[in-house]
Amino acid sequence: MTVLKDISREARNLAAVFEATGAEVVELDFLQISNVLLDLYGEDIRGRAFITNDPVHGEMMLRPDFTIPIVERHMANNVSPARYTYSGKVFRRQEEFPDRPREFLQVGYEIFDGANPEKADAEVFSLVNEALSGIQVRIATGDIGILMAAVRSLSTTDTRKKALLRHIWRPHRFRTLLNQYSGLSSKPQPNQDLDDYNKLLDKFQAIGSRKVQEIKERLRQIKLESETDPLDPEEVKILDELLSLKDRCMVARSHLENLSKKMPGIESTVDNFATRLDFLKKNGINIDRLDFEGSYGRTSMEYYDGFVFGFYSETHMDLAAVATGGRYDALTERMESGKKIPAVGAVLRPDLTFLLREKNHD
Amino acid sequence: MIRLGVPSKGRLMGQTFDWFSKRGINLVRSESDREYAGHIEGIENVQLIFLSASEIPRELFAGRLHFGVTGYDVIQEKLVRFNQLVEPISELGFGFADLIIAVPSFWVDVETLDDLDAVSAQFRDKHGYRLRIATKYHRLLREFLMEAGVADYQIVDSQGATEGAVKNDLAEAIADITSTGNTLKANHLKILSDGLILKSQATFFKSLTAEFSKEENQVANLLVKKLSAKD
Numbered sequence: 001m002t003v004l005k006d007i008s009r010e011a012r013n014l015a016a017v018f019e020a021t022g023a024e025v026v027e028l029d030f031l032q033i034s035n036v037l038l039d040l041y042g043e044d045i046r047g048r049a050f051i052t053n054d055p056v057h058g059e060m061m062l063r064p065d066f067t068i069p070i071v072e073r074h075m076a077n078n079v080s081p082a083r084y085t086y087s088g089k090v091f092r093r094q095e096e097f098p099d100r101p102r103e104f105l106q107v108g109y110e111i112f113d114g115a116n117p118e119k120a121d122a123e124v125f126s127l128v129n130e131a132l133s134g135i136q137v138r139i140a141t142g143d144i145g146i147l148m149a150a151v152r153s154l155s156t157t158d159t160r161k162k163a164l165l166r167h168i169w170r171p172h173r174f175r176t177l178l179n180q181y182s183g184l185s186s187k188p189q190p191n192q193d194l195d196d197y198n199k200l201l202d203k204f205q206a207i208g209s210r211k212v213q214e215i216k217e218r219l220r221q222i223k224l225e226s227e228t229d230p231l232d233p234e235e236v237k238i239l240d241e242l243l244s245l246k247d248r249c250m251v252a253r254s255h256l257e258n259l260s261k262k263m264p265g266i267e268s269t270v271d272n273f274a275t276r277l278d279f280l281k282k283n284g285i286n287i288d289r290l291d292f293e294g295s296y297g298r299t300s301m302e303y304y305d306g307f308v309f310g311f312y313s314e315t316h317m318d319l320a321a322v323a324t325g326g327r328y329d330a331l332t333e334r335m336e337s338g339k340k341i342p343a344v345g346a347v348l349r350p351d352l353t354f355l356l357r358e359k360n361h362d
Numbered sequence: 363m364i365r366l367g368v369p370s371k372g373r374l375m376g377q378t379f380d381w382f383s384k385r386g387i388n389l390v391r392s393e394s395d396r397e398y399a400g401h402i403e404g405i406e407n408v409q410l411i412f413l414s415a416s417e418i419p420r421e422l423f424a425g426r427l428h429f430g431v432t433g434y435d436v437i438q439e440k441l442v443r444f445n446q447l448v449e450p451i452s453e454l455g456f457g458f459a460d461l462i463i464a465v466p467s468f469w470v471d472v473e474t475l476d477d478l479d480a481v482s483a484q485f486r487d488k489h490g491y492r493l494r495i496a497t498k499y500h501r502l503l504r505e506f507l508m509e510a511g512v513a514d515y516q517i518v519d520s521q522g523a524t525e526g527a528v529k530n531d532l533a534e535a536i537a538d539i540t541s542t543g544n545t546l547k548a549n550h551l552k553i554l555s556d557g558l559i560l561k562s563q564a565t566f567f568k569s570l571t572a573e574f575s576k577e578e579n580q581v582a583n584l585l586v587k588k589l590s591a592k593d
Contacts, residue, residue, distance in 0.1 A: 038492070039492075042513055042514065042516075043504055043507070043516050044504065044508055046500070046517070047508075098442070098443070163480070166513065166514075167511065170511045170513065172511055173511030176511070197470050201468055201470050204467040204470075205468065208466055209534060210466070210493075210534055214484065214488060215468070215469060215470060217484075218484060222471060
């Protein structure tokens, strides 16, 4: 029987690894204003978080994770570089998996420092690895930054690139769009010309906040899209190779370097990947045994846009990840302040790490 | 005592009574019309409980009702993993309603969910907030749109007169039940071609969480036998 105080002790042990760096230990609010979370995560968060109401702030949520409170905290402090560590409960509704816990501890570590991103990436990863020593783990890594760079360097319209970038985190939808733009599947064709649409438009009453002008603008976009050439098959091939890449990091590295010769737009992100590997090696990580997956991190939270990683139990495959983390440079930009503050961080699950340590002893 | 929940109001109640009596079961409402209680003619040990159709799922789930008549739509909205909690015995053939997504008719650029997704992106860029969809079916809508990969929208709660939400500038689109589509048309709305979330009708459900004593089980079997027979 797992005892609460054992998990708390495990949490303190994990946190000690992060505190040893001199990181500021922070306490964060349980209640978060819904709008901020909704704005970032979208409506889906309402299906995952416990919602309550405040007579002044309106809808509030029990924190489903620490990302937003920690970023808000940092923006209020506004001192960079900064390192934070925290430990506390998060709350999740479990509709899909009723057996999973609705509240559990998380221990986390975040670095806000734009000076040397790859070094900071490696630092977070190495500390997590250290905190998890003694547990048999399978490690997955990826790099959303390379994917985004590949999409940005497609020789096609900005509208298409924007649509693809928006759906990087929804692989199915991304694929649908990619197929449409490649001419592999039918794309929505305007079945009337613009004049006909405009006539049709006059037949109905215009209601709501979306104005006639916006409709006309989109009709022009649809027409433009129907006249745009399919994506270059060579470029799509490179994108597909990136997405399906799954190998040891060192092998992946030479693949990526070859790909970047054919698609120069990804070169700088591939360089960053290589630099990160060097830092990881310097930190004593066995990079010869480290895996890389081109698509890793695409189904997780929408804010990761660079290095991503997850640690999973090698013995208990059914368990959720014991640690996950990554870089989220664009997140602060999307929040109210609009100021870009490069950041990377990770969270660990002391309930799971404790369980696995116990099983080790059995 | 078997507890049977039936809709307490309007046409749905009348049609439920008719449907039962066609199958040889006469529901009788207590002498006073105002009292929400009743029994079944000729069958002992059944208590009628009159409830709003939207409260019946909760009572079936809690096991306070053994049986209940309500729409498939509210069962699916209110009960997570509903098929482990209630068992549909019969579809009643009325109370037909489709849960659909509708947008203003003058959105001539929008026909499908893909369009809705593209418009959500455009709308957010332009207006600085997420496109609002008014509904009372939060869960069903959210799951449907997640499956479809629609992003950048938000749900606003609307418990009634949802079709008016766009005109009143409370939302840009709606998700609601419709039978004929006339109310939608009157409110300048049209249904997305692939915007059907689910088809619903009044259904006779058995609770899988309620406890049945030996005696109650006999009555329950009798009810199920009479009510699951095809016309």
